[in-house]
Amino acid sequence: MLRNRLIFGLIYSSGSFMQSRNFRLQRVGDVNWLEKNYKFQKISFSLDELVVLDATKGEKNIEKFSQVVSRLVEDVFIPIAAGGGIRKIGDAELLFNSGADKVILNSPLYDDPKLAEEVVNRYGSQSLVASVDYKVINDVPIVHIHDGVTPVKKSLEEYLAYLESLGVGEIIFNSIDKDGTGFGYDLENIKKYAKSVSVPFIVMGGAGNKFHLSSGLSIDGVSAVATANLFNFIGDGLPIARSHMLEHNANLARWD
Amino acid sequence: MKLVIVDYGMGNLRSVTSAIRYLGYEQVEISNDPLVLSCADKLILPGVGNYARAMSRINELNLTDIIRSLVLADRKPILGICLGMQLMGKSSTEGGFNEGLCLVDGLVEAFEVKDLKVPHVGYNQVTPCQNSRLYSEVGGEPDYYFTHSFRMTSQTDIGNTTCFYGERFIAGFEVENIAGVQFHPELSQTNGLKLLKNFIELF
Numbered sequence: 001m002l003r004n005r006l007i008f009g010l011i012y013s014s015g016s017f018m019q020s021r022n023f024r025l026q027r028v029g030d031v032n033w034l035e036k037n038y039k040f041q042k043i044s045f046s047l048d049e050l051v052v053l054d055a056t057k058g059e060k061n062i063e064k065f066s067q068v069v070s071r072l073v074e075d076v077f078i079p080i081a082a083g084g085g086i087r088k089i090g091d092a093e094l095l096f097n098s099g100a101d102k103v104i105l106n107s108p109l110y111d112d113p114k115l116a117e118e119v120v121n122r123y124g125s126q127s128l129v130a131s132v133d134y135k136v137i138n139d140v141p142i143v144h145i146h147d148g149v150t151p152v153k154k155s156l157e158e159y160l161a162y163l164e165s166l167g168v169g170e171i172i173f174n175s176i177d178k179d180g181t182g183f184g185y186d187l188e189n190i191k192k193y194a195k196s197v198s199v200p201f202i203v204m205g206g207a208g209n210k211f212h213l214s215s216g217l218s219i220d221g222v223s224a225v226a227t228a229n230l231f232n233f234i235g236d237g238l239p240i241a242r243s244h245m246l247e248h249n250a251n252l253a254r255w256d
Numbered sequence: 257m258k259l260v261i262v263d264y265g266m267g268n269l270r271s272v273t274s275a276i277r278y279l280g281y282e283q284v285e286i287s288n289d290p291l292v293l294s295c296a297d298k299l300i301l302p303g304v305g306n307y308a309r310a311m312s313r314i315n316e317l318n319l320t321d322i323i324r325s326l327v328l329a330d331r332k333p334i335l336g337i338c339l340g341m342q343l344m345g346k347s348s349t350e351g352g353f354n355e356g357l358c359l360v361d362g363l364v365e366a367f368e369v370k371d372l373k374v375p376h377v378g379y380n381q382v383t384p385c386q387n388s389r390l391y392s393e394v395g396g397e398p399d400y401y402f403t404h405s406f407r408m409t410s411q412t413d414i415g416n417t418t419c420f421y422g423e424r425f426i427a428g429f430e431v432e433n434i435a436g437v438q439f440h441p442e443l444s445q446t447n448g449l450k451l452l453k454n455f456i457e458l459f
Contacts, residue, residue, distance in 0.1 A: 002421055003379040003399060045445060048379060048401075073271070075278055079401060079443045099270050101304075101403075101443065124305045126375040126403040169375050169403070200377045223378060253379035253399035255445045 003253045004217050005048035006242055007202060009228030010034070012068060012084070013056040019230050021180030023133075023148040025055060028230050031068060037234055044076045045255060046239040051172070051226060053104065053131075054084030057147060062091045066098040073099035081129050089118045096123065104172070106131040107145040110152055113166055120167040129202075130168040132159065134189075135176040141189050148176045156189075160197050171197055172226065175205035182208025182232055185216045185225075194221030208232045210241035217250055257456065258283045260296035262323070262340075264313045267304040268442075272337065275442040276300075279453050290322045298456065299323075299332060303339030307364065307406065308351025310339055320357060327359055333433045333459035334359070335452075341428070341436030342408060350406050359434050361412040362426060366405060369422030375405040379444070382427040385415045389458040390430050390437070390451055398447045400427070400439035407438065433459060 011018045011025065017034050018025040029037070044050065052072060054065045062085050069082045082095045083104025092103045092115075103123075108115045109130055119128045133148050134141045134156060143152040143159045152159060163171060173193065175186040185206045194201045200223035203216050207227040216225035227233060233241065246252055259276060261269055263286045276284050285292060293299065301323075303310055314320055326332045336344045345362030347355050356364070367374050379399040384391035391398065407425035410416065419427035419438070428437040435455055441448030 001381055002376070003381075005378050073274075075274065077271070077275060077278075077443060077445050077448060079403070079440070096268060097270070099268070099274075101268055101271065101440075122305065122309075125405060126377060127304060170377060198373055199375070200373050223373065253445075255399070255447060 001251065004222070004251050005224035006213065006245070006252060007049040007051055007224050007226035008047050008233070008238060009051040009053065009204065009226050011053050011055050011228050012065060013054070015064070017230065018055065019180060020055065020228065023176055023179060031071060040072060041075045043238050044078050046242040047078055048253060049079045049081065049224070050076065051104065052080065052082045055147065056085070060085030062086070062094060066094045069095060069100055070098040083129070083131065087115070089115065089122065092119050102127050102129050102169070104129045104131050106133065109163060109166060109168070110145050116166045116168065125167045125169040128168050129170045129172060130163045131172045131174060132163070133174045133176050136189070144176060156193065157196060160193060164197055164199060168199060170200045170202060172202045172204050178206030180229065181206055182229060184208065184212045187215065187219065190216065190219050190222060194219055200224065202226055204228065210244040213241055214245055214248060214250060217245070257281055258285070258295065258297045259300060259456065260293055261286045261300045261302060262293065262319070263288045264310065264317055264319065266310050266313060267302045267339065269302060271442045272300060272302050275449060275452055279449060279456070281456060288317050288319060290319070293322060294326060296332065298459065299326065299334040301334060301336045301340035301343065303337065303343065305339060306351050307339065307342060307348040308354050310343060311354045311356065314343070323357055324359065327434060331433045333455070334435065335455045336436035337442070338404065338438060338440055341438055342406065344434070344436050345408055348406060360410070360414045360429055360431060360436070362408040362410040362414065362429070364406050364408050367407055367422065372422040375403055376421045377403045380419050380421060382417050382419045382439070384417045385430065388415070388417065388430060390428065390435055390454050391417070392454050392458060394447055394450050399444070400437070400441065400447060401443040402439045404438060435459060
């Protein structure tokens with residue numbers, strides 16, 4: 001049976017890892033802090049995938065970011081998706097060569113769809129993850145690009161269909177309103193859109209504890225739940241969350 | 257033990273290499289030099305991406321006949337991973353019809369099932385073939401990480417390990433010195449590390 005996935009996200013900005021809340025970033029620590037408090041070589045055995053995003057505002061340094069990625073992937077045997085700041089095929093190539101198994105695109109999907117096409121032609125659909133950030137304005141979820149700043153004119157439904165037409169392999173559905181709150185996922189909109197696409201649907205934004213992760217996975221059409229909450233899952237938080245989910249019959253992979 | 261990872265310019269060679277090193281095998285080389293390939297004890301053929309592009313890269317590097325002769329005549333053990341496994345079959349329809357390396361009797365085509373999310377992404381359980389060497393000491397129906405839109409089927413018994421995703425397809429095969437897996441052992445935690453070790457030790 002195809003399993004659902006538990007994904008951990010890391011938000012990186014100018015040399016540090018961040019806690020994001022409604023897309024405002026708070027510095028938590030550098031890669032040494034992360035290794036000390038999260039011990040990925042050990043914790044990765046509680047995860048199904050790692051997502052690393054460069055959320056540096058303004059100019060991003062993809063070389064430096066790719067060095068961070070290559071340090072994170074050492075002795076970690078799960079898929080790594082990396083993105084943020086990919087503007088040309090060479091940037092994607094750099095991340096792949098640094099150990100990323102997939103790359104994540106957000107704004108270029110709208111601004112420069114040719115780049116998505118290039119990634120798909122070269123590395124295949126399964127190597128491209130589309131990240132979609134939305135916020136609810138007057139009860140309507142609106143996609144925002146450029147770090148959540150610029151609203152997109154297409155409706156969310158149209159935008160998701162558009163991403164599929166570009167050939168993306170997976171979609172990360174991220175609520176800006178719930179981001180970093182720890183209040184739980186935006187279940188209402190997840191229910192509405194998870195089944196509207198034919199590619200795997202990853203939900204992100206809001207999970208603060210193991211119950212939230214379980215509730216996200218319980219929605220039909222959701223393939224994976226992601227959290228980037230560095231504070232709430234510190235130490236043994238992720239292993240504990242995974243065992244809790246497995247005990248409650250979550251459909252997650254089992255390791256010996 | 258000298259392992260050579262065949263490099264034809266496609267795929268994440270880094271994670272395969274680091275998984276093998278992690279298991280304690282220090283002699284791993286990444287190469288497309290026919291001489292290096294022929295001196296290897298074992299070959300690993302990884303790959304991510306488009307089949308048509310991969311075959312044309314392999315042909316440009318004049319590797320098709322070399323790999324065929326090393327594997328079929330010299331019986332050098334080989335493990336294909338993901339696209340690398342697909343390349344070992346007879347042909348694929350990805351990017352138009354293309355002949356493969358023809359090491360096993362397998363055809364690669366797109367998933368045919370409706371109402372299915374494609375690509376098939378995530379950990380899925382496999383049913384190992386009888387008396388499998390690859391899955392030795394990996395119990396039950398273990399989970400492995402898949403990510404692909406095309407899958408292999410075969411009319412022949414090629415030691416098929418299968419997986420179910422809307423339909424049954426070949427998740428792996430093992431005949432004598434030839435082995436392949438559709439999934440990524442290097443991204444499949446302890447289950448994958450054991451499989452790599454089994455290939456290195458038992459083939």
